[in-house]
Amino acid sequence: MAKRSMNEKLKNLKEEKVGESLPAEQKVLVTEGDETGGTNVSIGEELNFDPDDLDAVPKPVPKKNRRGSKQIQAELEQAKELAEGNKEKYKRLLTEFDNMRSRNEKEIAGKTDKGAMDALEKILPVIDNLERALEGVNQEEKSAFEEGIEKIYKQLMDTLEGIGVVPMNAVGSEFDPMLHNAVLHEEAEGEGENMVVEEMQKGYMYKDQVLRHAMVKVVN
Numbered sequence: 001m002a003k004r005s006m007n008e009k010l011k012n013l014k015e016e017k018v019g020e021s022l023p024a025e026q027k028v029l030v031t032e033g034d035e036t037g038g039t040n041v042s043i044g045e046e047l048n049f050d051p052d053d054l055d056a057v058p059k060p061v062p063k064k065n066r067r068g069s070k071q072i073q074a075e076l077e078q079a080k081e082l083a084e085g086n087k088e089k090y091k092r093l094l095t096e097f098d099n100m101r102s103r104n105e106k107e108i109a110g111k112t113d114k115g116a117m118d119a120l121e122k123i124l125p126v127i128d129n130l131e132r133a134l135e136g137v138n139q140e141e142k143s144a145f146e147e148g149i150e151k152i153y154k155q156l157m158d159t160l161e162g163i164g165v166v167p168m169n170a171v172g173s174e175f176d177p178m179l180h181n182a183v184l185h186e187e188a189e190g191e192g193e194n195m196v197v198e199e200m201q202k203g204y205m206y207k208d209q210v211l212r213h214a215m216v217k218v219v220n
Helices: 006-015 070-135 144-162
Strands: 026-029 046-049 165-167 180-186 195-201 204-206 209-212 214-219
Touching: 070 144, 070 204, 070 209, 144 165, 180 195
Parallel strands: 180 214
Antiparallel strands: 026 046, 165 204, 195 214, 204 209
């Protein structure tokens, strides 16, 4: 039996004259799969309808609107391209912002360290004088005052170390013009060439920077 559309069935039911009026509502059992202009009906599904109200039946969806017109597809592609472009711009701006923030942080840290180094460098001569005074103390006959000075000196050095200031301790290391100022040279057998054998004035580091170069004696 040839398939008929649901619209044709409804139309035939309405126009058919058999001497009796049809009930206000009927149930139609669809025995085969059918297409109603874009509306799919499953086999065996019962549909309630009013034969006198054909406008209540779903209208078929125009074929051009089922998957979108060419204009909609073109607008969708343009929107995708715009979104990708904005995404790339966002990534570039984010990278530039991170780089700028890193540069600013380094500049601020550099200025902070420069100010700290200027202040710490002025304290070093005071430490030199404390060390010279303590060198003359008789360790076996120290007075309570001298012991107090030693404790203050140790506390000061511990505090400086806590903020990143440490002595170089150049004696026994190879001469390095980036760290040492050679003020004396001497010939000595049994010593390694270009080695620091005496520290005339202590050198200090602040973090990874030279706070004061060490004045040293070097073996040629």
